[in-house]
Amino acid sequence: GAxxxxxxxxxxxxxxxxxxxxxxxxxxxATTMFWYRQFPKQSLMLMATSNEGSKAxxxxxxxxxxxxxxxASLTLSTLTVTSAHPEDxxxxxxxxxxxxxxxxxxxxxxxxxRLTVL
Amino acid sequence: xxxxxxxxxxxxxxxxIVQINCTYQTSxxxxxxxxxxxxxxxxxxxxxxxxxxxxxxxxxxxFLSRSKGYSYLLLKELQMKDSxxxxxxxxxxxxxxxxxxxxxxxxxx
Numbered sequence: 001g002a003x004x005x006x007x008x009x010x011x012x013x014x015x016x017x018x019x020x021x022x023x024x025x026x027x028x029x030a031t032t033m034f035w036y037r038q039f040p041k042q043s044l045m046l047m048a049t050s051n052e053g054s055k056a057x058x059x060x061x062x063x064x065x066x067x068x069x070x071x072a073s074l075t076l077s078t079l080t081v082t083s084a085h086p087e088d089x090x091x092x093x094x095x096x097x098x099x100x101x102x103x104x105x106x107x108x109x110x111x112x113x114r115l116t117v118l
Numbered sequence: 119x120x121x122x123x124x125x126x127x128x129x130x131x132x133x134x135i136v137q138i139n140c141t142y143q144t145s146x147x148x149x150x151x152x153x154x155x156x157x158x159x160x161x162x163x164x165x166x167x168x169x170x171x172x173x174x175x176x177x178x179x180x181f182l183s184r185s186k187g188y189s190y191l192l193l194k195e196l197q198m199k200d201s202x203x204x205x206x207x208x209x210x211x212x213x214x215x216x217x218x219x220x221x222x223x224x225x226x227x
Contacts, residue, residue, distance in 0.1 A: 034214070034215070042219070043205060043217045043218060043219045043220045044161070044205070044217045046214060046215070046216070049214065091158075093161075095215075106151070106163055106166055107163075107215060108163065109153075109160040109161050109162070109163075110160055111159065111160050112159065112160040114158075
């Protein structure tokens with residue numbers, strides 16, 4: 001149980017284009033999903049908390065108009081990187097909590113999406 | 119605020135035991151997680167401590183002292199496949215994780 005998928009696993013795009021990344025909880029419902037970014041040899045940095053049916057909560061320094069998050073259902077959250085630039089190249093990872101599982105503090109991570117902006 | 123410290127790198131020998139320490143300073147502590155992350159992959163959950171003491175899970179054990187703001191991950195009978203980064207993360211009152219910088223463990227034959 002507690003499987004989280006992400007799509008795509010890798011994407012290469014031109015500067016100025018937008019890229020959408022999907023995060024799905026496959027066998028459980030997740031009212032809350034999290035989006036992280038990880039640069040090489042660095043730890044995960046939380047970008048935003050995605051809540052089903054409401055607006056995402058962004059961490060300080062993360063531009064909400066650039067990183068659009070939509071959490072339309074209990075099993076799907078999307079992150080859209082708008083007008084991507086080379087500095088946005090990174091490893092984007094989502095995680096989800098199992099709302100209905102007792103002691104539901106554990107976050108389960110998706111496999112990550114490696115974004116390369118040329 | 120939150121501040122999590124762990125060593126950047128460690129090296130150990132196959133078959134040995136290694137202890138990875140983590141200290142934290144946080145407001146609204148709500149548990150301490152350890153994750154394993156192989157290069158280029160997402161983290162995988164190893165352990166969660168919310169009460170003081172040692173939690174054992176096979177070759178991996180995790181310890182927590184809330185009064186000291188201290189945790190460690192103990193890996194026994196090291197295998198080559200244990201070479202990875204180990205991330206310490208605290209769960210604050212808002213149930214959000216803050217990660218330490220990670221400890222890159224290299225297991226040598």
